[in-house]
Amino acid sequence: MVKKDLESVKDSESVKDSEEIKENLPVSVDDLAFLNVGEELEYEPKITDIEIAHSIGLFSNPSTSETSKEVDGIVLAVMQTRALYEVEDVKSPFPICAGKEGIGKMGYSLSNPDLEDAMKTVIYAIIKAEMTCSKCPFNNFGSAKNGGGKACRENIWFLIWHPKSGFGKFAISATSFKSWYNYKNTMTHFSRVITRFILSPQTKGTFKYSLVSFNKVGDVTPALVEPLKKIVQYKNEDMMEIHAAISHFKSVDLLEMIKTEEPAENGSNENVKSADPF
Helix, strand or coil: CHHHHHHHHHHHHHHHHHHHHHHHCCCCHHHHCCCCCCCCCCCCCCEEECEEECCCCEEEECCCCEEECEEEEEEEEEEEEEEECEECCEECCCCCEEEECCECCCCHHHHCCCCCHHHHHHHHHHHHHCCCHHHCHHHCCCCCCCCCCECCEEEEEEEEEECCCEEEEEEEEHHHHHHHHHHHCCCCCHHHEEEEEEEEEEEECCEEEEEEEEEEEEECCCCCCHHHHCEEEECCEEEEHHHHHHHHHHHCCHHHHHHCCCCCHHHCECCCCCCCCC
16 A cells, blocks of 8 residues: 555656646747657658760750759669650550660550551550560660661660769660770779769761760769668668669669650651661
C-alpha cells in the first residue's frame, strides 16, 4: 500500500513538472503538433534536366537559362533507351513501342484516336511478339526509311554530379555512341574520373546535329564525393544519397524521358551506319 502511494505521488509530481514545462515554453505545445520528431522526410533527388540544342551545339539549364558548349561532371550511371516512331511511311506522334535497357514494349500510340489502322496492326504485332529489343527487326541496321540506319531511335542517358551544380541528366544520340564507347574503354570505370562533355555542331546536307566528345579533366577523390555519402531515406530505406539518386534516375518514367529527347532526322537513327556494343 505504501509503495502504491509513493508511485501515486511520483506520478502526480511528474505531471506537475510536465505542466510547468509547458507553461514556460514560448509557444503552446499544441501549436507544435505538426513536428513529428520520430518521422524522417522522404528524400527526392533534385536532378536537373539538361537540354541539348543540337543545331547550335549548346547545353542549357532550363531553370537558370544558362548555356554552355561544355559540361563537367562525374558520371554516376548510364541508361540506354529506344523508341520507334515510324514504320512503313506511317508516323506516330507518340512512340509505337519503347524500352530502356533493352526491355519493354509499350503501345503508347494506341490511345491516339487519329492513329491509322495500318499502324495499329504494326503496334499489335510488336506487342504480341514480346521480343526483346535485340531481336526486334526495327532495331536492325538497314531498317530505317533510307535503308542506312535503324528505324528505332536510340539514346544513351547520363546521370552526372558535380559539387558545384549537383545532379543532372541528359541524353546523347546514336551519332555520339562510338565516341562514348572509345572513351569509357580507356579507363577502369567512368565513375572514377571527372568527365568533360563537349558539343561540336555538324551539318550533313540540311540536317544539323551535334557530336558529343568526352575528355577526362580530373580524378575522383574520396574528399570530392564525401557529400554524396550523406544518409537519406528513400523509398522507406536508409541509404547514401548517391545510391538514392541512381535508383531515382533508373526508375524515371520512360515516356517522360523520351519527351525530353530531341528527335533525330525523320525520328530515326538514319545517320548511323554501323553498330557498337553497349
